Amino acid sequence: MTMKKRLAVVLFLGIASTLVFTASPASAHGEKSQEAFLRMRSIAFTDVNFTGGRLQNGETHIKQGEFVTLKGVAKLMDTWPDTLAAGLPRIGYINIATQGPCVEMVARSINGVSTPGRIEIAKGRFYSFEMKLMGRRPGRWHIHPSFAVKGAGTVLGPGQWVNVERASGGFSSPVTLYNGKTINLENYGLTTVWGFQVVGFILGMIWIFYWTAGKRNPDGSPKSWMGGKRTVTNPAVTLSIPLNDDGVAVGLNSKRDHRAVNMMVVATTIFLLIGWIYQASAYPVKIPQQVVQFEPPKTALDTAEPLAKVDPQFADYEPDSRALTVEVSVTNVSSNPIEFAEFTTSTLTFVPPGSTLTAPGGYQQPVQVSPSGPIQPGATQKLTMKIDGNSFVTEHLVPTSESQLTLAGLMVFKDSTGKKTSAEIEEPLRPHFK
Ligand SMILES: [Cu+2]
Numbered sequence: 129m130t131m132k133k134r135l136a137v138v139l140f141l142g143i144a145s146t147l148v149f150t151a152s153p154a155s156a157h158g159e160k161s162q163e164a165f166l167r168m169r170s171i172a173f174t175d176v177n178f179t180g181g182r183l184q185n186g187e188t189h190i191k192q193g194e195f196v197t198l199k200g201v202a203k204l205m206d207t208w209p210d211t212l213a214a215g216l217p218r219i220g221y222i223n224i225a226t227q228g229p230c231v232e233m234v235a236r237s238i239n240g241v242s243t244p245g246r247i248e249i250a251k252g253r254f255y256s257f258e259m260k261l262m263g264r265r266p267g268r269w270h271i272h273p274s275f276a277v278k279g280a281g282t283v284l285g286p287g288q289w290v291n292v293e294r295a296s297g298g299f300s301s302p303v304t305l306y307n308g309k310t311i312n313l314e315n316y317g318l319t320t321v322w323g324f325q326v327v328g329f330i331l332g333m334i335w336i337f338y339w340t341a342g343k344r345n346p347d348g349s350p351k352s353w354m355g356g357k358r359t360v361t362n363p364a365v366t367l368s369i370p371l372n373d374d375g376v377a378v379g380l381n382s383k384r385d386h387r388a389v390n391m392m393v394v395a396t397t398i399f400l401l402i403g404w405i406y407q408a409s410a411y412p413v414k415i416p417q418q419v420v421q422f423e424p425p426k427t428a429l430d431t432a433e434p435l436a437k438v439d440p441q442f443a444d445y446e447p448d449s450r451a452l453t454v455e456v457s458v459t460n461v462s463s464n465p466i467e468f469a470e471f472t473t474s475t476l477t478f479v480p481p482g483s484t485l486t487a488p489g490g491y492q493q494p495v496q497v498s499p500s501g502p503i504q505p506g507a508t509q510k511l512t513m514k515i516d517g518n519s520f521v522t523e524h525l526v527p528t529s530e531s532q533l534t535l536a537g538l539m540v541f542k543d544s545t546g547k548k549t550s551a552e553i554e555e556p557l558r559p560h561f562k
Contacts, residue, residue: 160524162281165532167474168525169207169554171275172538173285174472175486176200178271181290186489188288190263192295196231198224198259200285201429202275206252207536207554213279219421220249222257225274225284230292231261232301239424247424249277254429263292264299272475286475286491307413324403331396338388432549435462436503436541440555441510443535445526447559450517454535456553457510458503464543465502468511471495473537474525478515493519502544526557533557 179197181190190196208217222238224231236243236259249255257273272287301313365380374381441455460466470486471478477487478495485492496514503509520526536554 162283163530163532164474164525165530165534165536166209166212166281167283168536169205169209169534170212170277170280171283171285172203172205172472172550172552173273173475173487174201174203174470174477174538174540174550176273176286176488176491177485178288178290178488186289187268187291189291189293191293192263192266192299193297194263194295195234196261196263196290198257198261198271198273198288200257200273202255202257202273202285203538203550204249204251204253204255204275204277205536205538205552207552208251212281213277217249217251217277217280219246219278220255221246221276221278222255222259223274223276224259224261224271225282225287226269226271227267228265230263230265230267230269231271231290232264233259234262235260239427241422241424243420243422243424245420246278248422250423254427255424256427256429261290262301263290263295264301266292266294268292284475286477286487288488320406327399331392331399335392338392432547433462434551435460435464435466435543435547435549436539436551437461438539438551438553440553443555443557445517445528445557445559447528447561450521450526452513452515452517452520452535454513454515454553454555455510456513456539457508458539458541459508460503460505462543462547463505464545464547465504466541466543467502468497469540469542469548471513471515471537471539473535475523476519476525478513526559528559533559 177199178188179199181188181194181196183189188196202222204217204220208215222236222243224233236257238247238255238257240256247255255275259273261271268289268291270287271290273285274282275285276282299314302310303313304310365375365378369375369378369380374385376382437459439457439459441457442453443455444453445451446453454471458468468480469483470480472487475491477492479486479492480495480497480500493516498512498514499509517526533556534554535557536552538550539553540548540550542548
């Protein structure tokens with residue numbers, strides 16, 4: 129095979145594979161490739177849960193058209209790294225991360241306010257989100273809450289498998305318009321959109337082939353199905369004629385080409401004119417797409433007096449046994465006895481024995497805390513958290529090969545009245561290599 133032929137085959141196979149093979153369901157969304165310290169120091173997720181549908185072996189099952197609600201709290205941490213968004217995150221967007229449009233988001237609220245778009249954010253603030261999702265595409269999908277920050281990227285919270293099952297009537301997405309008419313968003317205006325796309329595509333292809341396809345006879349005269357002249361792919365000639373000269377004198381273009389160009393101009397103009405007249409008469413009342421951007425109101429989470437002050441002492445990591453030991457000096461600054469409730473970082477949540485579920489399935493892991501039991505008001509106690517670091521390794525959160533060896537996250541404390549507050553910790557991670 130010649131070089132050219134080989135290249136053509138490779139290109140063809142490449143294009144064919146993207147068209148023929150549908151993407152297999154991904155079990156990850158690339159979040160593990162983000163550096164650990166960026167994920168641990170940027171957004172902390174707590175109390176993430178999926179409600180609705182039927183729970184089977186830890187996975188949610190819904191039919192097309194049925195709902196599952198994703199709730200949780202995201203904290204934009206004070207430990208936010210200076211290297212992201214110039215250290216000053218201002219615009220955020222809370223969304224879900226999954227494999228394409230497999231569910232439809234029918235409602236989203238942040239701190240109790242309906243939030244169709246992006247929000248204005250600030251370090252140290254809490255964002256309680258609630259997203260109502262409707263099953264759309266049948267399949268088994270992994271859905272995470274996600275928090276995107278302008279200038280930085282997107283961080284994911286703990287996810288859940290959601291199985292969307294085929295409904296007998298298929299899927300429809302009814303929306304009632306301002307004029308009282310109900311439409312199905314799934315296929316509204318699809319024929320028109322397709323029609324215009326196809327005509328536009330054909331016009332484009334005619335233009336491309338006119339100027340590129342076709343061969344020449346040995347004497348230089350055109351020999352092809354449309355008299356194509358390969359003008360565009362004739363760089364030796366196009367480079368040697370002056371600017372704004374279409375090369376008629378040297379035979380690069382001809383009167384016939386000028387005629388063809390004029391015909392294309394007329395055809396394209398007529399096409400655009402038809403489109404313009406059609407939209408003006410078919411949809412006389414229109415409003416442009418709206419931007420709704422605001423700062424979500426503060427909630428009790430933002431104004432709550434902290435229950436505890438924390439001062440991390442050390443974070444040790446044993447690469448062989450993958451044991452993570454973190455010692456934190458905790459001072460109870462409230463008037464009730466308090467207890468350690470959970471430690472959350474990136475997608476993982478670590479809870480002491482006897483705690484209730486605060487994160488979906490596999491993302492909740494145990495942590496051994498000593499001494500266990502309450503800390504009295506005013507008292508300072510050194511707490512040692514022992515974590516089996518295997519989940520850290522799975523989630524690529526042990527940054528032994530990165531430029532910042534850091535462990536960061538949110539420690540949650542609760543008091544006897546059920547009140548909960550959180551405190552951030554950040555401590556250099558000390559790996560002990562043998
Ligand atoms: Cu996932």
